[in-house]
Amino acid sequence: MRNDRIMRRADVMDRFVHPDGGPIPTEAEVERKIESALAMRGIAIKHIIGSQKVFVNDSRWAIECDCGAGIACTPGIDHTTCVLCGNRYDVEWPDEEILQRIERTLLERPARLPRDVDARRVIAIRSWVPSQSIDDLEAETERVKELLRDRGRGAG
The missing domain is CATH 1.10.8 (Helicase, Ruva Protein; domain 3)
Incomplete structure (x- = not known):
């Protein structure tokens, strides 16, 4: 767990993107990996279905998906995708x-x-x-x- 900042999506998803280790992935790498994982399961990424307010849970920025999953988020990135169901959301950040x-x-x-x-x-x-x-x-x-x-x- 990071102690220098509240964790972003790439911090949470690093082992998902690089299972054998490696650098913290970029947002683009995370998004490509999510798309690939969903496609392998026959799930298409949906168009943005709505917006959710971001919260911090256990040192992670996140929103809650309609499917019940928590979705890690990154400040400055205004949309995110659920790795379980493919729902996409606009993320509502505080100023x-x-x-x-x-x-x-x-x-x-x-x-x-x-x-x-x-x-x-x-x-x-x-x-x-x-x-x-x-x-x-x-x-x-x-x-x-x-x-x-x-x-x-x-x-x-």
Whole structure:
């Protein structure tokens, strides 16, 4: 798991594109691999069927497909394709300033909780939903950091 940024589609899909290892793929490589994998299963990529608001789940930018799958997304890329069903979506991103604040705030949190921290006291480690204001996210992050400080651990 990356600690330097919230993961993008290529970060999540690297083993899918390069099963034997290799560099993080480009967006074009990921899209070609998805198209190829869908074609092998007889699934055609659909035209854009709608739009979805992006969220952060477990350190990954994503949207939810109508089929129920999570689809990894990349800031600055305004569309994405579901690797399971071929649905394509326009991705609704927060404005750039808010996006940067979301990433900065979430990166102040650990990627994983130490085993001795009661996870029930922490709603989410590196997650955000569009209905959560940036002020609420920042306040929640301060509570996470305080909990970890109280346990004798830093939040990095």
